[in-house]
Amino acid sequence: CISGEWSSLSICEKSITACGRPPKVPHAVIIHQRYQEVFPADSEVQYKCEDGYATEEASSSKSIFCIAGNWTEGPMCRPSTISGSNGSEIQTQITTINNCGRHPTVEHGDFVEIAEMFLRFRCNIFYRRVGPEK
Numbered sequence: 200c201i202s203g204e205w206s207s208l209s210i211c212e213k214s215i216t217a218c219g220r221p222p223k224v225p226h227a228v229i230i231h232q233r234y235q236e237v238f239p240a241d242s243e244v245q246y247k248c249e250d251g252y253a254t255e256e257a258s259s260s261k262s263i264f265c266i267a268g269n270w271t272e273g274p275m276c277r278p279s280t281i282s283g284s285n286g287s288e289i290q291t292q293i294t295t296i297n298n299c300g301r302h303p304t305v306e307h308g309d310f311v312e313i314a315e316m317f318l319r320f321r322c323n324i325f326y327r328r329v330g331p332e333k
Contacts, residue, residue, distance in 0.1 A: 216240040218265035226252045226276040230260070234329050238265045248276035 200206075213219075218238045221229060227246040238244070242265040248254060254261050254274040261274035302310065302318060307326045312319035319333045 213237055215268050218268060218270055221270055222273050224273045227274060240265055246274050251279060252276040253279040
């Protein structure tokens with residue numbers, strides 16, 4: 200501060216070895232990770248396929264890594280299949296459930312609308328929603 204004014208203001212830039220947000224993967228969610236906009240080199244992010252979906256390796260989860268500023272390739276979650284006794288593939292059946300039980304807890308957020316088939320929530324101040332609001 201010189202004569203009542205700041206002389207110059209520093210800026211902060213993302214390191215070239217850091218990664219931005221991990222890619223969105225259809226039919227998958229990131230697990231065990233708090234929200235971040237920048238990830239340091241060698242960070243690991245684990246995806247879990249939605250129920251009824253699996254990766255190419257028939258696994259329900261797969262990790263990606265931040266290497267030199269880029270994410271490694273993410274999983275492809277495809278509808279899972281079950282092999283029948285005669286070797287043919289049978290598609291997984293989907294059953295509709297109309298009662299989801301107790302409402303989940305949304306850390307740093309509150310529900311603003313509660314209906315029979317959906318919940319709508321909003322994040323508290325200074326927090327940003329990741330994923331659907333409904």
